[in-house]
Amino acid sequence: MTDDRSTELIGTYSIPQRCQHNPTVTCSDCRLGELCLPIALDSIEINQLDTIVQRGKPLQIGDELFHEGATFNAIYAVRSGSFKSYKLFAGGGSQVTGFYLPGEIVGMDGISSLTHTVSTVALETSSVCEIPFKRFTELSLKIPSLQNRFFRMMGKEITSDQQVRTLLSVKTAEQRVAALLLSLSTRHQRRKLSATRLRLPMTRADIGSYLGITIETVSRVLSKLSKQGLIKLDQREVEICKFNALQELVMEKP
Amino acid sequence: MTDDRSTELIGTYSIPQRCQHNPTVTCSDCRLGELCLPIALDSIEINQLDTIVQRGKPLQIGDELFHEGATFNAIYAVRSGSFKSYKLFAGGGSQVTGFYLPGEIVGMDGISSLTHTVSTVALETSSVCEIPFKRFTELSLKIPSLQNRFFRMMGKEITSDQQVRTLLSVKTAEQRVAALLLSLSTRHQRRKLSATRLRLPMTRADIGSYLGITIETVSRVLSKLSKQGLIKLDQREVEICKFNALQELVMEKP
DNA sequence: CGAGTCATTGATGAACTTCAAAGGGAGTGG
DNA sequence: CCACTCCCTTTGAAGTTCATCAATGACTCG
Numbered sequence: 376m377t378d379d380r381s382t383e384l385i386g387t388y389s390i391p392q393r394c395q396h397n398p399t400v401t402c403s404d405c406r407l408g409e410l411c412l413p414i415a416l417d418s419i420e421i422n423q424l425d426t427i428v429q430r431g432k433p434l435q436i437g438d439e440l441f442h443e444g445a446t447f448n449a450i451y452a453v454r455s456g457s458f459k460s461y462k463l464f465a466g467g468g469s470q471v472t473g474f475y476l477p478g479e480i481v482g483m484d485g486i487s488s489l490t491h492t493v494s495t496v497a498l499e500t501s502s503v504c505e506i507p508f509k510r511f512t513e514l515s516l517k518i519p520s521l522q523n524r525f526f527r528m529m530g531k532e533i534t535s536d537q538q539v540r541t542l543l544s545v546k547t548a549e550q551r552v553a554a555l556l557l558s559l560s561t562r563h564q565r566r567k568l569s570a571t572r573l574r575l576p577m578t579r580a581d582i583g584s585y586l587g588i589t590i591e592t593v594s595r596v597l598s599k600l601s602k603q604g605l606i607k608l609d610q611r612e613v614e615i616c617k618f619n620a621l622q623e624l625v626m627e628k629p
Numbered sequence: 630m631t632d633d634r635s636t637e638l639i640g641t642y643s644i645p646q647r648c649q650h651n652p653t654v655t656c657s658d659c660r661l662g663e664l665c666l667p668i669a670l671d672s673i674e675i676n677q678l679d680t681i682v683q684r685g686k687p688l689q690i691g692d693e694l695f696h697e698g699a700t701f702n703a704i705y706a707v708r709s710g711s712f713k714s715y716k717l718f719a720g721g722g723s724q725v726t727g728f729y730l731p732g733e734i735v736g737m738d739g740i741s742s743l744t745h746t747v748s749t750v751a752l753e754t755s756s757v758c759e760i761p762f763k764r765f766t767e768l769s770l771k772i773p774s775l776q777n778r779f780f781r782m783m784g785k786e787i788t789s790d791q792q793v794r795t796l797l798s799v800k801t802a803e804q805r806v807a808a809l810l811l812s813l814s815t816r817h818q819r820r821k822l823s824a825t826r827l828r829l830p831m832t833r834a835d836i837g838s839y840l841g842i843t844i845e846t847v848s849r850v851l852s853k854l855s856k857q858g859l860i861k862l863d864q865r866e867v868e869i870c871k872f873n874a875l876q877e878l879v880m881e882k883p
Numbered sequence: 884c885g886a887g888t889c890a891t892t893g894a895t896g897a898a899c900t901t902c903a904a905a906g907g908g909a910g911t912g913g
Numbered sequence: 914c915c916a917c918t919c920c921c922t923t924t925g926a927a928g929t930t931c932a933t934c935a936a937t938g939a940c941t942c943g
Contacts, residue, residue: 462791462795464882465880466880466881466882468882470795470798470799472791472794472795483784483787484784484787484788484791485784486780486781486783486784486787487781487782487784487785487787487788488784488788492788492791493791512773512776512777512780513773515776516770516773516776519766519767519770522766522769522770522776523766525780526740526766526779526783527740527741528741529740529780529783529784529787530737530738530739530740530741530742530783531741532787533737533738533740533741533783533786533787533790534738534741534742534746536787536790536791536794537716537726537738537746537747537790539794540726540790540793540794540797541716541724541726543794543797543798543841544724544797544838544839544840544841545724545841547930547931548930548931578888578889578890579889579890579891580889580890584798585798586798587797587798587799588931588932589931589932589933590889590890591890591891591892591931591932591933592930592931592932593890594890594891594892595891595892595931597890597891598891598892610889610890610939610940626719626720627720628718628720628721628722801898801899802898802899832920832921832922833921833922833923834921834922842899842900843899843900843901844921844922845899845900845901845922845923845924846898846899846900847922848922848923848924849899849923849924851923852923852924864907864908864921864922884943885942885943886941886942886943887940887941887942887943888939888940888941888942889938889939889940889941890937890938890939890940891936891937891938891939892935892936892937892938893934893935893936893937894933894934894935895932895933895934895935896931896932896933896934897930897931897932897933898929898930898931898932899928899929899930899931900927900928900929900930901926901927901928901929902925902926902927902928903924903925903926903927904923904924904925905922905923905924905925906921906922906923906924907920907921907922907923908919908920908921908922909918909919909920909921910917910918910919910920911916911917911918911919912915912916912917912918913914913915913916913917
């Protein structure tokens with residue numbers, strides 16, 4: 376069955392994944408088809424999309440997909456692994472602006488000014504489909520459902536950014552961490568992976584930077600949630616024990 | 630010259646504005662053309678756009694443009710006045726998610742799920758151009774530069790959302806307030822209005838909610854900036870005395 | 884094995900919130 | 914025209930949450 380070396384994410388439920396970084400898989404073959412760009416496209420249209428998509432070899436941890444200030448040429452659909460985007464500050468230091476999982480689009484930050492406003496690096500061995508933007512917009516003119524799909528994906532980015540903003544402005548440290556765990560869980564689930572067990576691909580520092588709290592606070596909150604039995608924690612492996620309790624926690628007034 | 634009753638925003642520089650709420654002005658006549666959607670469109674294309682744009686009578690202060698949960702049908706280009714968007718919380722209370730000035734597009738929050746995720750109300754007497762989204766997307770297929778323009782406007786929304794997120798997660802109350810003032814100033818300037826004098830259309834409560842701080846803190850910070858001579862303050866009238874100093878303040882590490 | 888990175892935990896302090904009270908402006912009605 | 918109310922705003926004092934500083938523990942990789 377699982378004849379290839381599937382990276383065992385967590386003990387009890389290894390996920391058989393055929394060639395997750397394999398550059399020869401087309402959009403029509405891709406397991407992610409139903410949550411990536413091609414959704415709502417018929418097979419002919421998917422093939423058209425395929426002709427402009429470029430698939431390179433996998434990136435290793437820390438490898439840069441693009442960096443802040445670089446000319447914007449393409450958007451990228453994450454195929455496997457995960458990425459973080461971050462912005463550097465003048466006086467040193469940086470701020471993580473997003474995490475990207477398979478099926479999600481990274482690089483939209485460059486659309487408006489034609490220059491990337493953030494840098495993006497792989498958090499683990501990862502691969503992407505590169506989609507040259509100019510060609511993509513041309514194709515979108517011919518395929519209404521593709522244009523529509525992309526409008527909606529950008530809209531999604533906007534609304535989820537706004538959710539994060541709410542998180543940052545009114546929620547406590549505990550609520551922020553809980554919300555991130557739930558978000559990762561939901562996104563796992565969309566890929567038919569376990570909703571309750573996940574491996575955090577990012578460091579505590581990344582989490583803290585993203586959530587606007589310090590690494591120490593992240594650590595303390597995770598410990599607390601663990602002691603309260605809402606989650607189980609083993610390094611970067613997280614098991615969500617009480618999903619509902621976490622959700623209520625996030626909903627609560629600060 | 631200025632024969633109509635131009636609303637005098639602030640003493641020393643009254644702005645002559647011809648019929649700012651006048652629903653008969655077309656896109657090609659509109660003073661905002663160069664910063665609104667029509668940018669980069671030729672006159673034929675602008676006329677095509679005009680055919681789908683609907684202009685209603687002005688909204689009064691507190692009037693709702695659309696509310697959270699409503700079906701998404703259209704986006705709106707602000708023509709005059711100003712709006713705020715906000716989200717209600719389950720347990721009561723709300724969070725302001727954005728302010729919108731003339732030339733800006735409001736309503737993109739509904740694109741992804743076809744349901745508005747925020748409510749939007751007028752902060753003063755205001756008017757909008759309603760752009761039915763379905764027809765707009767159809768037109769975008771025919772006018773590449775319109776599609777392109779809208780991609781970029783959505784991209785802009787994404788990058789500016791991310792800037793606000795940075796503001797909320799790493800900046801102090803003082804920096805946040807300063808950043809908002811600068812943002813309003815910049816947006817004023819784009820409309821050829823004074824960059825140094827402006828009238829805040831929103832309450833302190835709105836500002837606080839938007840910036841993730843309390844109304845008391847907003848008040849204290851404004852007083853402090855005023856005492857330091859960076860701004861002059863008279864109710865909602867603000868004069869920015871030291872633009873550069875404010876900018877440096879925003880840039881500083883917290 | 885040792886160096887380096889990442890993570891946990893404790894003690895202190897600062898920024899902001901919360902609670903409380905009082906000071907304007909704008910609008911309404913007598 | 915004045916008194917009245919309502920809302921918005923300002924200012925002060927006490928209380929929390931989280932950041933900062935500091936030290937130790939755990940894991941990884943050459």
